[in-house]
Structures are given as structure tokens and as C-alpha cells.
Amino acid sequence: MLSLIGVVVIVVGLALRLNALLVVLVAGFCSGLVAGMTPTEILEALGHAFTQNRAVSLFIITLPVIGLLERNGLRDQAERLVQKFRAASAGRITLSYLVLRKLTNAFGLQLGGHPAMIRPLIAPMSVGAAERDLSSAAIASPRFHSLSQRIRVLNAVSENFGNFFSQLIFVASGGLLLIKSVLDKSDASVSLADMALYAIPTALISLLVMFVMCRRLDRNIRREQRLLREEYPDLSYEGGVKESADSGSDTHSISVRESQS
Structure with missing residues (x-):
């Protein structure tokens, strides 16, 4: 004991x-x-x-690099960039990253990860797309904070889906080699190509599941945006319209006075 x-x-x-x-x-x-x-x-x-096992700790090197990039405005620039594309939504951004993650994994390229892609790029871009056409008061509200957290959760899920359910497609991946060694010790002769082929349906099913989740997220975002616009109207915009209307009426009155004189 x-x-x-x-x-x-x-x-x-x-x-x-x-x-x-x-x-x-x-x-x-x-x-x-x-x-x-x-x-x-x-x-x-x-x-x-x-x-x-020192290679396992190599990811620590990326942390200060990501920290420096964020300190110099990487997340802010990502939000500004995505707000310029009207067709970009949080669900589409998340799904596009998932497709990219699966394709790179299929060729053995480890391009991604939570500290390298999700936190500094994908999450700010997704939240920035949800902030489009909302007032500053709406963005600072608890309702939008809750919505942004749900967006970040789905971003993290896309990373997990993209990595876990597609890494075995590559025939030289560490997980596939481990399975191969275990099967060889059990006298079960299976080729790496056959095992990689059987991993493709799982990757496609996970892609379909994430597609449905992203569509639901976009619907929820549109509903929350409508409620936020009603609860927190853009007063600066309304003030600008009112000011322009007042100035137009002043111009009209001046022209009337001039015509009467």
C-alpha cells in the first residue's frame, strides 16, 4: 500500500x-x-x-512569442480585419479553421493548437464578427459576454475535433504507429494505409457534427444581436441622424427666409 x-x-x-x-x-x-x-x-x-521527454515541453517556447504578439495588438488587428468582411461570421470562421486543421493533419502538418491559433487569432476573429454593428454598450453588456464565451468554447471544440479526429489519417502519425505496434505484438497484421483509411469516416462525421454546431451558433448570434440592438441602441448613430436632420431643417428655414426677402 x-x-x-x-x-x-x-x-x-x-x-x-x-x-x-x-x-x-x-x-x-x-x-x-x-x-x-x-x-x-x-x-x-x-x-x-x-x-x-524534453521534446514534450517545446510548446513552452511558443507562449512568450504569442504573448508578445498579443501585447502588440495581434488580437485587435484580427478583430478589425474580420469586421471588414460582411460575409464572415463566427460559425463560418470556426468551420473554415476546422477544415484547414483537418487538411493539414492529413498531410502530417501540425499547424494549429489552442495557444498558437485559437487564442490569438480564431477566437478574436469570431468574437469580432459577432461585434459587428453593435454599440459599445451592447458589447460591454453581460449578455454579449456570455455570447462571446460560447463562441470561444466552440472555437476550442473545433481545435479538438480537427486534431483528435483527423490526426490518424496521416500514415506516419504517432498515434497510428502506436496502434500498429500494439497490433503487431498481438499478431494482428494490419497495414498503416488500411488503418488510415478507416480513420477518414470519423473525420468526415466530426466535420458534419461541427457544421451543424456552427450553423446553430450563427442562428443564436443573430438572435442575440437583434436583442442587443433593441436593448442597447446605437445612440451615437441616432444622434448623428438627428443632428443631420436638424441641420437640414435649419438650411431649409434659411432658404425660405432668403426667398421671402
Whole structure:
């Protein structure tokens, strides 16, 4: 039972919302001490595991780059760009990204991800499309905040659908090779091409499901936009119309006076 002390430490530490890295390190030390390892041997094992799997942490390099781009207005520029295209909607943007994600995965290109594409580009563009023709008060309202969160959720779902349900189409993908090795150990001879072929229907079904979800999202956005325009009218626009109308009436009165003189 003492050999499971590391699992208990992880469960308790995460339940108390402590620092995840510190919890894992403490759990590793507890498991190593129970197994009879010295602190030096535990540190050596941790260092060896890190160096063997250091490629997994390469995504950390992209985080400061994305942070710098966002700090310099990447998200704002994405919103302004999409608002210039009247036909662009949150659902169409999300579906287009899903199609791109599936095509790149089919050729083994890992172009995408939540930190690299969804947060800095796809989500701001989708929310920017929903903000079109809305007043600043409507955009700052709790109703639109809730709508923007639903849009971001569907953006994240599109990334998961695009990656998970299409990565096995590529014959040299890591998941497909893992399945191949397991089947070979079980004396089940299946070629990589056949397994990739069987992954295509799953990718198409996930695309169809996301198409329906994007259509529903666009309908919900149009309904919410109508309610927001009624609840938060664009007063600046109305003021401009009223001002122009007043100026027109003033011009008309001046012309009448001149004609009478």
C-alpha cells in the first residue's frame, strides 16, 4: 500500500489546488523514498526522465512569442480585419479553421493548437464578427459576454475535433504507429494505409457534427444581436441622424427666409 503514496499525494495536492509542479515533485520523492531510493537517485531519475521527454515541453517556447504578439495588438488587428468582411461570421470562421486543421493533419502538418491559433487569432476573429454593428454598450453588456464565451468554447471544440479526429489519417502519425505496434505484438497484421483509411469516416462525421454546431451558433448570434440592438441602441448613430436632420431643417428655414426677402 505504501507504494501508492505518490498517487495519494497527487490527489490531495490537486484537490487543495496547490502548485501542480510542486505536488508532482513531492509525489515523486515520496514514491522514491518508499521504494528505497536515495535522494540522489531520485534526482537522477527525474533528470533522466526530463531529458528523455524534453521534446514534450517545446510548446513552452511558443507562449512568450504569442504573448508578445498579443501585447502588440495581434488580437485587435484580427478583430478589425474580420469586421471588414460582411460575409464572415463566427460559425463560418470556426468551420473554415476546422477544415484547414483537418487538411493539414492529413498531410502530417501540425499547424494549429489552442495557444498558437485559437487564442490569438480564431477566437478574436469570431468574437469580432459577432461585434459587428453593435454599440459599445451592447458589447460591454453581460449578455454579449456570455455570447462571446460560447463562441470561444466552440472555437476550442473545433481545435479538438480537427486534431483528435483527423490526426490518424496521416500514415506516419504517432498515434497510428502506436496502434500498429500494439497490433503487431498481438499478431494482428494490419497495414498503416488500411488503418488510415478507416480513420477518414470519423473525420468526415466530426466535420458534419461541427457544421451543424456552427450553423446553430450563427442562428443564436443573430438572435442575440437583434436583442442587443433593441436593448442597447446605437445612440451615437441616432444622434448623428438627428443632428443631420436638424441641420437640414435649419438650411431649409434659411432658404425660405432668403426667398421671402
